[in-house]
Amino acid sequence: MEANTKKCGRCYLLLPHSDYYYQSNTKDEKANYCKKCKSEYQKERRKMLKAKEPATYLLKESCRAAYERGGATYKRKGYEHVRCSFDNVRDFQEALWNDEFFRSEWIAQTDVYVKYNKYKYRPTLDRINPKLGYEKDNIRMLAQHINVSRDKAV
Ligand SMILES: [Zn+2]
Known part of the structure; x- marks a missing residue:
């Protein structure tokens, strides 16, 4: 370095x-x-704590970022072939939220994040197979600090 x-x-x-x-x-x-x-983190945290449902708020933000990364115009290195199979952010968010297992994990991790105020505990969307895109069966919840080895946490 x-x-x-x-x-x-x-x-x-x-x-x-x-x-x-x-x-x-x-x-x-x-x-x-x-x-x-630092400023983005503090801004998100303020909004999250103000939101009625912090877990829903965080999921929406993550789906928005993933949807953006999966768009054809997103050029960041490593994301050229990542696609999002959902038509819009709302469908994306709903599909995940309606999955009972995913939802319970997301809520539990949100509680940890709210309690300890560390970005590393933020729940994020992990693509199980990094070669595949953001599709329903290829997404799981991982805490941010576990989901960084391949720099793809959203
Ligand atoms: Zn930075």
Whole structure:
């Protein structure tokens, strides 16, 4: 790793130290998330806590991001062949929510995330087979910190 750079724990980009806020309790005295991620994280968290149903809110946000990643115009490296089999975000969200097992896991993980206030506990959508896209039988819930090895958490 180059000097004066640090890998963000949320977007995984290697960024200069100036992209991080000061934090006294870390080894390098820099926050673990870059400024942009920190602000996105705090914004999402505020919205989630204000929402009547935090689990529903988080699922909608994840489905929206996955739907976007599965779109034909999404060009980020590694996602060229990822497709979303749902026609819209609402159908996507409903299909998952109506699955009793998925729903119970998503709700349980949301409770952990709400309680401990750590991004690593956020429930995310994992593609079981990374070669396949976002299709009903290829999606499971994984906590963010388990779903990072292939950098595909949403
Ligand atoms: Zn970041």
